[in-house]
Amino acid sequence: MKADTYTDKEVIAAIKSGGPKRQEVIRFLYQDASLKSKIIQFVTRNSGNYHDGEDMFHEGIIVLDRNIRQNKFKEETSVQGYLYSICRFLWMNQIRKQGKVTLKEDHSEMDSTDTTTPEQLLFTDEQKEILQSLVGQLGERCQKILELWKLSYSMEEIAQELGFSSAAMARKNKYRCHKSLLEIIKKHPKLVNTLKER
Amino acid sequence: MDAQQQFDTIEAYLAGELKGSALADFEQQVKADTTLAALVDEHHIAQDAIELLIESDLRKELNLLREKDSTRTTKVVEMPARVAPATTASGTIKRRSLFSILAAAASVILLIGFFGSQFDSSNNLFDEYYDGYQMPESNRSGDATDVHPFAIGFEAYKAGNYEESINFFKNIPMEDKGYREAQLHLGHCYLHNENYSAASTTFGKVVESQDIRFVEKAEWYQLLALLANKQQDATFKTLLNKMIDDKGHSYHQKAQKLNAEL
Numbered sequence: 001m002k003a004d005t006y007t008d009k010e011v012i013a014a015i016k017s018g019g020p021k022r023q024e025v026i027r028f029l030y031q032d033a034s035l036k037s038k039i040i041q042f043v044t045r046n047s048g049n050y051h052d053g054e055d056m057f058h059e060g061i062i063v064l065d066r067n068i069r070q071n072k073f074k075e076e077t078s079v080q081g082y083l084y085s086i087c088r089f090l091w092m093n094q095i096r097k098q099g100k101v102t103l104k105e106d107h108s109e110m111d112s113t114d115t116t117t118p119e120q121l122l123f124t125d126e127q128k129e130i131l132q133s134l135v136g137q138l139g140e141r142c143q144k145i146l147e148l149w150k151l152s153y154s155m156e157e158i159a160q161e162l163g164f165s166s167a168a169m170a171r172k173n174k175y176r177c178h179k180s181l182l183e184i185i186k187k188h189p190k191l192v193n194t195l196k197e198r
Numbered sequence: 199m200d201a202q203q204q205f206d207t208i209e210a211y212l213a214g215e216l217k218g219s220a221l222a223d224f225e226q227q228v229k230a231d232t233t234l235a236a237l238v239d240e241h242h243i244a245q246d247a248i249e250l251l252i253e254s255d256l257r258k259e260l261n262l263l264r265e266k267d268s269t270r271t272t273k274v275v276e277m278p279a280r281v282a283p284a285t286t287a288s289g290t291i292k293r294r295s296l297f298s299i300l301a302a303a304a305s306v307i308l309l310i311g312f313f314g315s316q317f318d319s320s321n322n323l324f325d326e327y328y329d330g331y332q333m334p335e336s337n338r339s340g341d342a343t344d345v346h347p348f349a350i351g352f353e354a355y356k357a358g359n360y361e362e363s364i365n366f367f368k369n370i371p372m373e374d375k376g377y378r379e380a381q382l383h384l385g386h387c388y389l390h391n392e393n394y395s396a397a398s399t400t401f402g403k404v405v406e407s408q409d410i411r412f413v414e415k416a417e418w419y420q421l422l423a424l425l426a427n428k429q430q431d432a433t434f435k436t437l438l439n440k441m442i443d444d445k446g447h448s449y450h451q452k453a454q455k456l457n458a459e460l
Contacts, residue, residue: 058260062256062260066253150251175205181247185240196239
């Protein structure tokens, strides 16, 4: 029973390519017990508990996934180091908000070169609420098409996944759903202004 | 530029795919045209909204995985579908409840949705090799008056009430002449209850007793309990090698097959 392992380049390529490969490497990252325990250790040494540490690990994977897909990840940094760095910043931000200020920094061998602030890493609760209210007006099928498209699934794969008769039909539906979302956004200028002020 | 072309250009711009003069021209147009600028903003927000969907889905999937890990670690058992179901004497499948099976199936489907064929191989192997267990009849020799002393445990097991059957067999004292047999039954109750660690310990006691009536069965089922518990340690290897080396062992062929699949 051999476990799959991936180099940093393979992780990045798989996440960018989307589809099942992305799922595989996310699972691979999730199963990195050593990294997970380092993150949990950092959180538990800084006013958090084990569950908080697990949450940070999850949030870190979510941000890493997005930043790689959006080409925001600098490839000179190791994926593990970057993930650790994200989790650390996310937790530091959270405990600052909670007023628990004393930080016991972990001077491990992990890279700490990334200086992106947590606010740039995840949507704020307010942004989430607004975006959710907009996208929630789309049907579930439309949401799924757009999600798969954004995850770089090909039109053939989308057709197969969602039962369209052809890639052309998938493309047509994707365009229709995308237009619907834009129309919903256009109908809510106040919400859009709030988002633009971020 | 028609609407479709404009749509595609904005998407290409936001994806960073416009380069050189095409990029410069488009940026110039955006500066000069407030309507176009608003359209670009709307596309940007649409992308963020889709990104939020991806983020939410991934969070759900990671939480499902955590729940799965947590269930395994604490041996909390609410998924009878994971273990081969108990069968009655007539072969009728007993199920604890439709709800628990549906809940289990839903969890499995959700996990498969994310991980596809990457499902846990140890548990797949356990499911493949564990063929359930049929308790003896409560009435011996078909005589209604000749009730087996372990009948209460048998009936609880057949009804899928594993907690009750565990309690029954656990309380059979060591001095009882049926103690080793009871331990064998108890091990199976634990397997059905997904308490693999307790199952392994219980079968281990029967193995240690070297009671010729039960020892080979106990060795095989202890091996499966260790497999389900992802505990392929020295005990696991010793048991597996013993069965492979002993051509006369009742589970020799199964052990060979299992070894090939590990």
